[in-house]
Each structure stands twice: as structure tokens, then as C-alpha cells.
Amino acid sequence: MSNPGSCTLQIHRASSENFAATANFGGTQLEQRLGRARPDKMPPFPPQQGWARGTFLPLHNPLAGGELGPQGEMELTWQEILSISELQGLEMPAESCYDPALCSHAQPMVPPPSYGPCTEMGDCSISYSHPAPAYERPFPETLPGPCTVYSYTGMLISSSLEPPGPAILGECKGAPGMVLERDLASCYGPQGPCKPQEDLESDSGLSLNYSDAESLEAEGLERAEYAPLYPMDHAPPYPMLPPVPELPCANPPLEHSLEKGRSPRGELVGSRDERRALAMNIPFPVEKIINLPVDDFNELVTRFPLSEPQLALIRDIRRRGKNKVAAQNCRKRKLETLVHLERELEELSCERQRLLQDRGEFNRTLALTKQKLGALYHQVFCMLRDEAGNTYSPEEYVLQLAADGGVFLVPRNNQPDNPSD
DNA sequence: GTCTGATGTCATCGG
């Protein structure tokens, strides 16, 4: 007889192991994923945008002793502005903001040759401290309220997440960061930022790919001509935290923080949604937006006076985050189902082989038993004699086994229908 | 350049 235990089950583990290594679940992995910056994985810009492509220029932090060149500042500014500009569902004009003339609500612009530090930055606790860049860049003449407003967002981001603001800014809370945040804020009017026409992806009005800041980082696009196009005259509608004091920055140059989406300490910069939330001044972390239960989430949302664009972004972030986890779980289940079915197939195949072997064994045993029974039958039949000592004819008589074990010789024409009776 | 796996996202469906 075959041994079922000898059947080797060949379980296809490759896919499941691979999955286990790649499909992460739970908050930690989700955070890792959310925090993963993939600047080199973003799709290229649509050619119609006509953005000049340049090389990725090193960025330097002036407070760290380096020099934040114009390109470096542009990188910073663009990184955030594009994460803003990709937001959809914002009540913004459909025209592309790449044409300054289309941003009619923008504050008067300083002519390009006058590009330099914002003149109103002097009112801010954090000032634009490095020298004016040598290149030209239009900048709004008038600025909104205190720039401390724009320092708040980074403070609000959960401590459990990467602090996007400082990370993006090379963890320097000094002038470059403030300039960036002011630039970001300047991108919003009451209807939100001007938005490229190409950004029409999310069903709730969020752009997903083209203008992602990570792709900009990766491709080193020149951004200065777009960054200052948004007006800078509206503060977020919710209370702001005190301004972030200007601190000397002893961190590595920003080029390190932007390269490969990592901070100078090698930490992952916030995810795209985190940067969106940062740019939109969402006063709570993406982690909470995604992971909070419905009731807690609703309570959290109602706790802050959020604008419609902010609510749309929050709902989109939550939906995408939930769906991301759901997709991961779905794929995990699919792989587990596949592995289970493969294992079941192997087991059933082995069972079939075992049953076939059993059947062969049984057939051989049956044939042997029949052969032995026939021989025994013939032997017994031949030993029987009638009163005259003659043998019985096999054509006329048969031997039958009674229920009590007795053997009877009966004529064939007297055989009962059921021999066992 | 092509192929493949991983991943994110969207659309859709069903509970």
C-alpha cells in the first residue's frame, strides 16, 4: 500500500514569500509607505506643459554655510507648489497658472528683473536671509498676513510621521523654509491654487501624477517661472500656532534632503499626500486622516474650520489611504488563495496517486483471492461424492455457503435468487 | 527595448 505521508507536497512559496517581503500591512508599514519618497518613480511631465528640463542642481543652505542658489530655491519652491497645484477639486480657474496673466487675482507682480527676497519678509519673524539670487524671478509685491501662519503646518503634522516641513526644507527652519512656505501660501487665493489644466485625475479633483513634486525633484525641472505665479494673500482659515523661531541650520545642504526623497539624516520625506496636506494646511496628520475610525475622523474634521478644498483633500487622502490598504489586503488574500489552491492541488494530486495505487493493489489482491477461491472451490467440489461414490458434475451442482458457515451442494436449477439467504 | 512583479489609483459592485 502507498504511504500518503511519503507524498511530497511542493508548495509554491516564492510568491507568498515575495509578497511577505513586499506587501506590508499595518500602521508601521503603511507609514513607511506613506513616507516613502520615490522621486525617481514619478511619471514625466506632459510635454504640453512645456516645462524646461534641466539637471538637478545642488542646493545649499545659506544658514549652514552653503549657498542656496536660485535653482535650489526653485527646487524647494517647486516641490511644494507642485504638490499644491496638483490638487483638484479646488475652486480655481481652469487656466494654467503657467501663464502669469491668467492668475488675474494675483497680487501685482514685480517685474522679472526685480526678483529677489520678498520685500515684506521683513515683517516676518523668519526672514529671507540669504542674498538675492542673481537670476530673475517675479515675486508678489504684497503679501498676506504674518508669515508665521505658514510655519504652522509643519508643526501640526503628527510627530509620528516625518515632519514634512523641516524635512523638505532640509530640516532647517530658517529663511529658506520660510521662503518656501510663503511661496506656497502665495500659491493660494481664496479658491485655492491655480492649477494646470493637465491635473485632472482624482475623482474628487486631485491630480495624481504629472505635477508631483517628487518627479520634479528627480528631473530637476526649472520651476522658478511657475512658482511665483500664485497670489499670496490668504491665510488658512484655522488658528495658527506661534511662529517657528529662526534657528541656525546645522544640517547638510538641501541637495541631500531632496535627493531620493530623503532628509539629510536619511529619513524618508513625507509622502505625496502628506505634502499635499502640508501644502493645504491640513491641521492633522495624514496618518490620522487615514487610520482613524469613522466617528473619530468625523469628529476630527468637524473640530477644525476647514474649507471645501481642504475637506475634499482630506476625503481624498482618506479614500486613497483606505483603498491602498484594501488593495494590499486584497492582493495578500489573492496570493494566499493562490498558495492555498496550489497546495490543495498538490494534496489532491497526491491523494489521487495514492488512490490509484490502492486500487491497483486491491485489484491485484482481488484477482489473487478469486484465483485462490476458484482453486479451493474446485478442490472441494472434486472431493464431494454421492452415495455411489461418483463425483458431482460442476454443470449440475454448485457449492453454496450458508449464513451459519455451512457449505451446501445444491443443484443449479434450485439455486435461490439470493445465495446469501 | 521588452518582460515581469510590485504598487498606487480609480471605477465599480455588493453588503
Added chain:
DNA sequence: GTCCGATGACATCAG
């Protein structure tokens, strides 16, 4: 009708 999870389909990217 709305919400939300599940899942197929698609796009993108990396190796």
C-alpha cells in the same frame, strides 16, 4: 441613498 470594503483594471516604475 450613502458609506465602505473588495476587487478588477490600468498605469507606472524598478529590476
